[in-house]
Amino acid sequence: MGKPSSTSAETAARLASLTSWDADWSGLRVVVAGIGVSGFAAADTLIELGASVVVVDASVTERTEAQAETLRIVGAEDVLLGTGAVERLPTVDGAQPELVVTSPGWRPDQALLAEAARRDIDIWGDVELAWRLRNRRGKKTADWLTITGTNGKTTTVGMAESMLRAAGLKAAAVGNVGKPILDAIREPVEYDVFAVELSSFQLHWENSLSPVASVVLNVAEDHVDWHGSYESYLADKAKVYAKTQKACIFNADQIETERMVEDADVVEGCRAIGFTTGVPAVSMLGVVEGMLVDRAFIDERRSHAAELASLGDLGAMAPRHMVANALAAAALVRAYGVEPAAVKAGLQAFLPGDHRIQAVATVGGVAWVNDSKATNPHAASASLAAFEHVVWIAGGLSKGVAYDQLVADHARRLRAVVLIGRDSSELAAALRRHAPNVPVFPVEPGQTGQKRPGDEVMANAVQLAAAHAEPGDVVLMAPAAASMDQFDSYAHRGTAFIDAVRALAAKGTSEE
Template sequence: MGGWTVMSRGESRGKAGVQERLASLTSWDADWSGLRVLVTGIGVSGFAAADTLIELGACVVVIDGSVTERTQAQADTLRIVGALDVLLGPEAVQSLPLIDGELPDLVVTSPGWRPDQAVLAAAARKDIPVWGDVELAWRVRTRRGKKTADWLAVTGTNGKTTTVGMAESMLRAAGLKAVAVGNVGKPVLDAIREPVEYDVFVVELSSFQLHWAESLSPIASVVLNVAEDHVDWHGSYASYLADKAKIYHNTQKAAVYNAEQIETERMVEEADVIEGCRAIGFTTTTPAISMVGVVEGLLVDRAFIAERRDHAAELASIKDLGRTAPRHMVANALAAAALVRAYGVEPVAVREGLRAYLPGDHRIQSVATVDGVEWINDSKATNPHAASASLAAFESVVWIAGGLSKGVTYDELVAGNSKRLKAVVLIGVDSSELAAALARHAANVPVIPVEAGQTGEDRPDGALIMARAVELAAEAAGAGDTVLMAPAAASMDQFASYAQRGEAFVDAVRNLVEGRAQSKE
């Protein structure tokens, strides 16, 4: 660590002085030079934060607990562009590092880092502010006196990525330069630094990102839905809800809520919004005044028209969402429509945006139909709420489920969908909680576990596990059934990500299809 140089700002930096300086950092053009910043995590968000801070002139040190080819390459890049140091390995994340002999002025953390992680807990004890990458992005959004883009903010337990994608498509149909950023994949900091003059960012925000954000003031915001999730990270469901609710704080024009879920309405009622901000509901049934909803197969608006007391404006048809439009997909479309209508987008662009929208992989993705059996990949269903929405779209299901539970329970999920289940194929290193719920609420449904040993390997191999799960599901399914891979759990026990899990399912189904085709030749 010797050799680090930091611009001198006096022999001592009192806490009051540091706090005053941090409070002044509200634009790209503010004085960031010499600010001692520790960045925790060197993944997509952490790398973007570190790279941005270096460009701003801060003194940056980065830490990450993993030592892989990827993290080492990221570390080399950050050192080249000006990071003071990058510390990798388990020992690097056990305590606060000193920067030129002093504690950091600020910690900028990657979203996945829990508040009780050793470094973040130490920062809290030392009264060192902790920001997330989204908080940093909000503060640097103004450059040379001009905002980079307006923000429309989206959170919820499920449906975030679909909703931001739909909103992005609607905005583009209106002729606006819009991009989906945040938890969706592209860090908002990267979008801010792109040589593109965007009009709008549609920002997907996880509960983790919201936990570390305080200053956001979006044009419009929405909590799509809430259900028990990430309790292990937040410590309690109440804390999870409190972090989700932060998205409404300082919303400028429209705080959009799910009229079919009272928790989101209460969040709006309790939010400290900008004066003049309206509460706008969305519902998959007939909308009341100041809502968007559905009437006779049409998506309609009774919120953003002058004659809303006795009229509704047609936005689109449910058929514009594609061949299959389960209820939660309609809800996502309505939420996206409410956001863009708050921004001033005309109804015709809502319709054209929905028609142009292409759903992402791993979200109720139809993979194949073989011998009357439809195979559906919904690997993105990483919690019970998402899996329940998937199950509700089908009548007779062979369900592939299981994985890392994240501290949630499965009784409500199983009890509410037991009549749809023909059989359940269990994956996951430990799916005992799901198995127990099935025993309690679906005792007559066959449960077929895929044991790690069945792969023929000493360690779990995701591709082999999924191939075996698909084989077992094929044996259980018949014409008219749907094989649905909607795990209701995270993937990291057997896969690198939900995307890898989904890809393994798609590959296994395609191999099954090819094998059957060859056997008929």
């Protein structure tokens, strides 16, 4: 006979008490949904804290089996792999679980999570768990600066981290950027502050965060398939502002983000701070005569502005959205007390990540640019806007978004379009409607028997683009779609593009 489950009231009281590393986590019955980067970190942490943990994941691969074996060795009660493992809620230590900790990508209507919700079992994300564990006896508690948005999150988090370090602070970029927050919390380093990248998925599952400053960089239709509607997506993004202590930072060029701040329940005294790529008003950051300036965090803001950096400090290829990201990062760190000189030094030291408007080569007067990170129309639009004459490589997994506005806004720039993706019919239809005179060249899906069919797809796409580009054009790979239909990831897609362009350049050199 299994152990009796605790009452809902007892469980609720216990979960409410779990607000530090040193709270009593021992014996807490937890199901961890997912064995990826964040799921593994959550399970490993909870096991270290003495909780009874069962981990589930649908994937059965060499990697997941190795992860499962590691978790069993360190003390997981069980690790269940395979599609059947995620269809219903398992017992833990012979009883109903008291808590489910889910990986960010798991949708709320997934069978196991839906069952937990029906049973009134609390569901936390890895971010909620990390926030509750941030306080630990004998160790400095790092402050959080939180960043979300449809696009630009990783760049902004990296810029903020660079500025904070330039100010002499022990800072780390964590969260959706790559390093799980839980791993950073468990490191022996005593961090002063975290720059935390949060996806809409992560925000959906959190309820306790109280950051020093927060920002929504921008919003556009994305992940509608996961959230169920654009309105639900916006509601989850807006959660980043809840309980903010000092500054809610919004995009003054996008009214939706300002409304989110207006509706947010924040700590008394928290300020609303805007950023704009135009001339800033009072309590805003913006651009004046090629300088990034601050009219928010200075005493004489009604009549003066503090110079933070020049546009040149952002590098030679700094499109408008990169300037916006820099201003958002500057607003976050200025709210935290960082001086202007450190903002400038941080921007000068910052190196943008790969696959983000990355110049690859110039071949025969044609520039080749990799923006594989442009996984939705909003990101692709920002990328297209940076160039005048474009041969556009686009397409992939659409995630339920529309392309009409994107094509209509940039039809005049398009020399030709090369379509990748197993099904890019929606993008093709938008091109027929709004750019009927632009030639469109679909790429065959590739040989499915190949180990990485995406490599062949991209090589063919590059050959087609080269055939239709003219000197002075830019061949831009900004797909406006996710990559998983033909590639392992957006990074694989970008790397395949780089390899194909370099092969093209080498061939051109050998033929001279």
